[in-house]
Amino acid sequence: MxxxxxxxxxxxxxxxxxxxxxxxxxxxxxxxxxxxxxxxxxxxxxxxxxxxxxxxxxxxxxxxxxxxxxxxxxxxxxxxxxxxxxxxxxxxxxxxxxxxxxxxxxxxxxxxxxxxxxxxxxxxxxxxxxxxxxxxxxxxxxxxxxxxxxxxxxxxxxxxxxxxxxxxxxxxxxxxxxxxxxxxxxxxxxxxxxxxxxxxxxxxxxxxxxxxxxxxxxxxxxxxxxxxxxxxxxxxxxxxxxxxxxxxxxxxxxxxxxxxxxxxxxxxxxxxxxxxxxxxxxxxxxxxxxxxxxxxxxxxxxxxxxxxxxxxxxxxxxxxxxxxxxxxxxxxxxxxxxxxxxxxxxxxxxxxxxxxxxxxxxxxxxxxxxxxxxxxxxxxxxxxxxxxxxxxxxxxxxxxxxxxxxxxxxxxxxxxxERLAPFWLQPQHPAPVGSLSGRTALIVDAEDEFTAMLAHQLRHFGMTVVVEHWSNVHDPRVDVDLLVAGPGPGDPLDLTEPRVRRLHELVSARLAAGAPLLAVCLSHQVLAIQLGLPIERLDSPRQGLQLDLDLFGEQSLIGFYNTFTARAGTDAAPTSGVELATDPQSGDVFAMRGRGFASVQGHLESVLSRDGLRTLGSLAAHALAGVAAPAPAAASVSSRS
Missing domain, CATH: 3.60.120.10 (Anthranilate synthase)
Structure with missing residues (x-):
């Protein structure tokens, strides 16, 4: 012994x-x-x-x-x-x-x-x-x-x-x-x-x-x-x-x-x-x-x-x-x-x-x-x-x-x-090409660390990215090319919650300034409220659910983590010049885009989003390009197949 x-x-x-x-x-x-x-x-x-x-x-x-x-x-x-x-x-x-x-x-x-x-x-x-x-x-x-x-x-x-x-x-x-x-x-x-x-x-x-x-x-x-x-x-x-x-x-x-x-x-x-x-x-x-x-x-x-x-x-x-x-x-x-x-x-x-x-x-x-x-x-x-x-x-x-x-x-x-994002299954190397390369972004962390994955994917495109806690972001006109209002838990209508109230302030002011904005999940719902769409609680939460969607003409398998949803219907039309990607049966709004902004309800950065990287690049590029682009003549709608 x-x-x-x-x-x-x-x-x-x-x-x-x-x-x-x-x-x-x-x-x-x-x-x-x-x-x-x-x-x-x-x-x-x-x-x-x-x-x-x-x-x-x-x-x-x-x-x-x-x-x-x-x-x-x-x-x-x-x-x-x-x-x-x-x-x-x-x-x-x-x-x-x-x-x-x-x-x-x-x-x-x-x-x-x-x-x-x-x-x-x-x-x-x-x-x-x-x-x-x-x-x-x-x-x-x-x-x-x-x-x-x-x-x-x-x-x-x-x-x-x-x-x-x-x-x-x-x-x-x-x-x-x-x-x-x-x-x-x-x-x-x-x-x-x-x-x-x-x-x-x-x-x-x-x-x-x-x-x-x-x-x-x-x-x-x-x-x-x-x-x-x-x-x-x-x-x-x-x-x-x-x-x-x-x-x-x-x-x-x-x-x-x-x-x-x-x-x-x-x-x-x-x-x-x-x-x-x-x-x-x-x-x-x-x-x-x-x-x-x-x-x-x-x-x-x-x-x-x-x-x-x-x-x-x-x-x-x-x-x-x-x-x-x-x-x-x-x-x-x-x-x-x-x-x-x-x-x-x-x-x-x-x-x-x-x-x-x-x-x-x-x-x-x-x-x-x-x-x-x-x-x-x-x-x-x-x-x-x-x-x-x-x-x-x-x-x-x-x-x-x-x-x-x-x-x-x-x-x-x-x-x-086969259901997962290839980006996360392979060695990841920067691909600084296209309109995102060399641009800057600030991601507002609304207490969901999906923001770290978002930052990594945006850096993959050649962007310079900083993540800041919501309590530290006071000026929506911050000197970056793109403000990414991030995901988080909670009810987007609850303005007694300081975090949610700050997101509303940032999104509203960014829209008013015409500065490029990308809104994700909770912030997508906040943006929908700012654009005049109602928010409803889902009968069954979409936590960890994958949906196969038509997002503005591109078929995308995207992961969702939401309990609330924006809904489009005959009683509530968004501001003119806003495109919606919706579910034709429920009216659930999966994504939006307009002059200088884009948003998505799902988590494009999630391992569940097989097509998330491509869609993220497309929406970010739209938000940045929209600053100089003329406003669309009318809203158009695409929906999930």
């Missing part, structure tokens, strides 16, 4: 340690060191460039840290805790399994803090009050299994680790961490973000790993037929696409090259199988800044991210602690640079010094969500950890095949990409 393994196995409450098995390897890393609590991610004690001291650091990042991005979170005081490594050893998995405690950890009491019926009611309220009122596309609401134990935390997490190593498959990290007051053991399937240096090019590659869509293995055992049916489920497919969109927003913020989508792939575990993508790009940012700009995964929060945090604060009963935060391992490269590996803290059990045990689990709620099914999903996600805790008996499931290798599965996965 190694020295450090012996000390970990006989640890007292004041001896900090971490035991990590990564990527299903046959070895396990053990760490101990000094505990340092800091206030902000930038304070994580990494060595400075040129310093001879470059410690490895394992950081426990609580959910409340999302306030660094200005987002809402209940404050439970969970510390941003760093284990500054002073000693590390590697042992074989077999030796660790032989040495870890194998006796059960007795629990007292036990049950979910939110009942099945109450959780189903929360699901209904979120769909009606949040998604149904335009607050976002999807939200993750958690509940927790809680119990107590008299077993010391440092021993409990090692016993749970033993059970997880034997009972769970497919985990990205399987781990136990103990520090005074905070201990945890888990088997997380999902890497949130990683930064690695390419040994050939020297580039620092950022990778994210959105996982969504949950296939619960039947008791009889999972088959290829079952899984192919799951892959064809609209709700599960849209759920994955929406989180890919949200993480691509983050990739566009941290990577100069945007991000490329790889996949989809299959993540098969003992009781569940998920679908996933990998996103990759390059960045020169400090690894701590990469982590800050990507707090936190939409798979455990929702989208748009800022509003998702507000929805969580409204509907969850208490603070999250470390659930949906990350474990972040910063590994020095020896030249002042660091690599980062940061899995999401899900499928994890927590225990404090008083013996309170918590196992949080959440479900992604979308417009298609069935309350009963979402209740079952939270139970299924907690099941692997609850089995390791001895709360549930090991599932007696029939034999399960390698689902990814089953006939037809690869083709079904590949077919998903």
């Amino acid at each position: 190694t020295t450090l393994l012996h000390r970990v196995l006989h640890a007292g409450p004041d001896f900090p340690f971490a035991v990590l098995r990564r990527h299903g390897g046959d070895t396990v890393d053990l760490y101990t060191g000094d505990i340092v609590d800091v206030d902000a991610l930038a304070d994580i004690p990494l060595g400075t460039p040129g310093s001879s001291v470059q410690p490895e650091v394992l950081t426990l990042v609580p959910y409340r840290q999302v306030r660094e991005r200005g987002f809402a979170a209940m404050d439970d005081g969970a510390p941003l805790r760093c284990l500054v490594v002073t000693e590390r050893e590697t042992v074989s998995l077999d030796e660790l399994l032989e040495r870890l405690p194998q006796d059960a950890v007795p629990l007292v009491g036990g049950g979910f803090d939110v009942s099945d019926d109450d959780y189903a009611d929360i699901v209904r309220r979120v769909i009606e009050e949040e998604i149904g009122r335009g607050e976002g596309a999807n939200f993750v609401i958690r509940r927790e299994f809680t119990a107590t134990t008299e077993v010391p935390a440092e021993r409990a997490v090692l016993a749970w680790l033993h059970a997880l190593l034997l009972g769970e498959t497919g985990a990205y990290w399987t781990f136990a961490v103990h520090t005074p007051g905070i201990s945890m053991a888990g088997a997380t399937p999902e890497r949130h973000v990683a930064v690695n240096r390419d040994p050939d090019s020297g580039d620092r590659t950022v990778t994210m790993n959105p996982i969504s869509g949950t296939f619960r293995h039947p008791r009889s055992g999972a088959t290829g037929e079952d899984f192919r049916a799951f892959l064809g489920d609209v709700k599960e497919t849209e759920e994955l696409f929406m989180v890919v969109d949200e993480e691509m927003k983050m990739m566009s913020r941290v990577c100069a090259s945007g991000g490329r989508i790889l996949g989809p792939y299959v993540k098969q575990m003992s009781r569940l199988t998920h679908t996933e993508y990998l996103l990759a790009g390059t960045s020169d940012l400090d690894v701590r800044e990469v982590l800050r700009l990507t707090m936190f995964a939409p798979t455990v929060t929702g989208s748009p991210m800022q509003n998702a945090c507000s929805v969580i604060a409204r509907h969850e009963r208490n603070a999250r602690g470390y659930y949906s935060g990350v474990l972040a391992l910063f590994t020095p490269l020896g030249d002042g640079e660091y690599e980062l590996d940061a899995p999401i803290l899900i499928r994890t059990a927590y225990i404090d010094d008083a013996g309170l045990v918590r196992v949080p689990a959440g479900a992604t709620l979308v417009r298609h969500s069935d309350p009963t099914s979402e209740v079952a999903e939270t139970a299924a996600k907690a099941a692997g950890v609850l089995t390791a805790l001895g709360v549930m008996a090991p599932a007696e499931l029939g034999p399960t095949v390698d689902l990814a290798a089953e006939p037809g599965v690869e083709a079904a996965l590949r077919a998903r990409n």
Whole structure:
């Protein structure tokens, strides 16, 4: 037995340690060191460039840290805790399994803090009050299994680790961490973000790993037929696409090259199988800044991210602690640079010094969500950890095949990409040609980070682009060629909301000045109001929906995330000289253009917009060209086929 393994196995409450098995390897890393609590991610004690001291650091990042991005979170005081490594050893998995405690950890009491019926009611309220009122596309609401134990935390997490190593498959990290007051053991399937240096090019590659869509293995055992049916489920497919969109927003913020989508792939575990993508790009940012700009995964929060945090604060009963935060391992490269590996803290059990045990689990709620099914999903996600805790008996499931290798599965996965934007599936290179090259744009961020993807696509055309928060844009006559009024959550008629009121002011003044304007989603609705069109709430929100449209003579497959819509009809005609692209049945206005402006309800920057790049270029060019062009003689209408 190694020295450090012996000390970990006989640890007292004041001896900090971490035991990590990564990527299903046959070895396990053990760490101990000094505990340092800091206030902000930038304070994580990494060595400075040129310093001879470059410690490895394992950081426990609580959910409340999302306030660094200005987002809402209940404050439970969970510390941003760093284990500054002073000693590390590697042992074989077999030796660790032989040495870890194998006796059960007795629990007292036990049950979910939110009942099945109450959780189903929360699901209904979120769909009606949040998604149904335009607050976002999807939200993750958690509940927790809680119990107590008299077993010391440092021993409990090692016993749970033993059970997880034997009972769970497919985990990205399987781990136990103990520090005074905070201990945890888990088997997380999902890497949130990683930064690695390419040994050939020297580039620092950022990778994210959105996982969504949950296939619960039947008791009889999972088959290829079952899984192919799951892959064809609209709700599960849209759920994955929406989180890919949200993480691509983050990739566009941290990577100069945007991000490329790889996949989809299959993540098969003992009781569940998920679908996933990998996103990759390059960045020169400090690894701590990469982590800050990507707090936190939409798979455990929702989208748009800022509003998702507000929805969580409204509907969850208490603070999250470390659930949906990350474990972040910063590994020095020896030249002042660091690599980062940061899995999401899900499928994890927590225990404090008083013996309170918590196992949080959440479900992604979308417009298609069935309350009963979402209740079952939270139970299924907690099941692997609850089995390791001895709360549930090991599932007696029939034999399960390698689902990814089953006939037809690869083709079904590949077919998903036929609906996605080629721009995000390929390496992205600037194409500074045409009328947009050399022009300038200011994008008004209305609290939806789709603006980062918009900026990346406009830069692709050769434009110089700046993104500014709506509260910082006061003068619509700002000295740029094109003002892009961006998307955001909420009701475009609610002028009591300062953000919406500012959009109305900017759009109105820009129109009056005759200065080029492009309006997207919420701002498209604001523009429609300014032009005299009514706004109505859709009977069924179009969150993560694709529509095949005729936009001014060009057929375009576009992704939508809207709850409200502008409508054209006989009772409400827009200002003369405005072209509309509408639905001939409902009158929904999908796009508008006139002298010096253009707008679109959909998200041309979304991965769901297969033809979005072309349409974005066309609308932006129209807005810029319209300054000098004569006004059309009359309005014309094109509509979706």
